[in-house]
Amino acid sequence: MTVPLFPLNSIILPRGRIPLQLFEPRYIDMLKQCLKDDRGFVVVLLREGGEAGRAASFFDTGTQVRIIDFQQLENGLLGITVEGEAKVAITRRWQQEDGLHLGETERLADEARSHVPERFHELPSVLRALFRHPVVRDLGMAVDYDDARDVGWRLTELLPLDKQEKQRLLELQDPLERLARLQELLEALEGGG
Known part of the structure; x- marks a missing residue:
């Protein structure tokens, strides 16, 4: 399936939500087409380059998202909120004349549901603390x-x-492997490096 690709300096995973501000004509056109066709697009993480401008290098694994809200912002830009649906691999990509990136994607297998093992008991507590922040709370994620x-x-x-x-964490397909790596990273953050 051919879908628009949206390179960002941040990631989104299934069931996650992020707000975006659209101001470039190529992305406003993309939004109109997505709404008209009732389909989403793929958010990919930038390797190099900026979110604005034509030159961008990005990873080949991203997340298919759907638009769940949009509104005109006070700054005059168009604001949308997207929610992750599934991780995808980009099998082919190209750029239109207007600079919009397009790609053919394959949906990756859904990760197996698994309970949080006792050895990772700290991680849900850290997440609860992050969800108390107003910006995160306002996204209304379950x-x-x-x-x-x-x-x-x-x-x-x-x-x-x-x-x-x-x-790397996005590309992992094993939730417990991801938790183990997150625990290591949190310990490094808490230890100052």
Whole structure:
């Protein structure tokens, strides 16, 4: 399936939500087409380049999202909120004349549901603390704190990790492996490095 690709400096995983501001004509046109066709697009993490402008290098695994809200913002830009649906691999990509990236994607297998093991008991507590922040709370995301996928996905999105690490965590297909890596990263953050 051919879908628009939206390179960002942040990631989103299934069931996650992020607000976006659209101002470039190519993305406003993309939004109109997505709404008209009742379909989403794929958010991909930038390797190099900026979110604005034509030159961008990005990873080949991203997340198919759907638009769940849109409104005109006070600053005159168009604001949308998207929700992650499924991780996808980009099998082919190209750029239109207007600079919009397009790609053919394959949906990756859904991760197996798993309870959070006792050895990771701290991680849901960290996530609960992050969800008390007004910006996160205002996104209205539902979280199952007993589901290893949900806990790992939300921590991957919300923790202050470098983008290469976030991408590695996104690409993992084993929720328990993701939790183990997040626990290591949290211990490193708490230890100051």
